[in-house]
Amino acid sequence: MNHAQLTALGRALRVLGEHGEALSADTPDARLHEVRADLRRALDLLEDTVTTAPPSTRCAEHPTGPVDESAPDLCLLCETRRRAARRAEFNGPAPQARPADPAPSRYGVRGDRPQPQQRWLPELWNGQAWQLCGTPRRDRREAELFVKAQLRAPHPAMAYRVVHEFTDYEVLRIWGTPVRVDIEPMGNL
Numbered sequence: 001m002n003h004a005q006l007t008a009l010g011r012a013l014r015v016l017g018e019h020g021e022a023l024s025a026d027t028p029d030a031r032l033h034e035v036r037a038d039l040r041r042a043l044d045l046l047e048d049t050v051t052t053a054p055p056s057t058r059c060a061e062h063p064t065g066p067v068d069e070s071a072p073d074l075c076l077l078c079e080t081r082r083r084a085a086r087r088a089e090f091n092g093p094a095p096q097a098r099p100a101d102p103a104p105s106r107y108g109v110r111g112d113r114p115q116p117q118q119r120w121l122p123e124l125w126n127g128q129a130w131q132l133c134g135t136p137r138r139d140r141r142e143a144e145l146f147v148k149a150q151l152r153a154p155h156p157a158m159a160y161r162v163v164h165e166f167t168d169y170e171v172l173r174i175w176g177t178p179v180r181v182d183i184e185p186m187g188n189l
Contacts, residue, residue, distance in 0.1 A: 005049045012042035119165045120172075122147050124157035127181035133160070140164070140172070147175060 019035045055063035059075035071079035120143035124133040133150065137143040140162070147160045159176030 005045070009042070009045045009049055012038065012045055016042055117165070121163040121165055122150070123161050123163055124150070125159040125161075125176070125178040127158065127179075128183065130161065130163075130178075133157070136165070144173070151175060 015038050016035070019038060022031075023035075053064050056067050057063060057065055057074040059065065059073045059078055062075050062077050066076040067074050068076035068079045071082075073079075119136040119138060120140045121132060121136050122134040122143050123130040134143075134146050137146065143162045147162060150156060150160060157176075158181075159174060159178040161174040162172050164172050
């Protein structure tokens with residue numbers, strides 16, 4: 001916005017302010033038409049002044065950046081940066097880059113390969129199949145405590161189990177007896 005546009009827009013808005021102060025219940029229609037003409041003039045000046053797209057986020061750094069509905073400022077770029085910082089708090093700092101080997105291997109170096117992930121998955125028997133019933137845990141004891149709490153809930157499932165996920169799956173323990181239940185009443189007659 002250049003100085004001339006700024007001055008003209010300010011003058012038009014001040015005129016509208018004066019119209020607003022002068023309005024009353026007995027304002028004649030001619031005066032209202034004058035207010036409408038001044039309002040249109042101010043809107044036209046504003047239309048000529050604004051050259052960018054309306055902001056899609058509430059972020060001052062990326063006002064027209066990509067949108068993430070779950071972010072407080074709707075900015076996907078800033079939310080990605082915040083998530084990486086939160087992950088770094090739990091996982092520790094990112095590994096430092098090593099100098100390149102003189103003859104890199106086709107298959108990489110052991111340090112380049114990701115470490116295997118180890119998780120414990122709490123599952124419940126829903127009468128037909130095992131289904132995940134909670135967040136996968138990084139600690140077996142924590143997963144077993146979660147299942148024990150589920151058993152004390154008002155409406156526990158027929159059976160629970162904890163599955164160890166480590167490149168492959170291994171059932172560690174089952175609480176209860178999983179019995180296949182027909183979902184149709186009266187045996188599907």
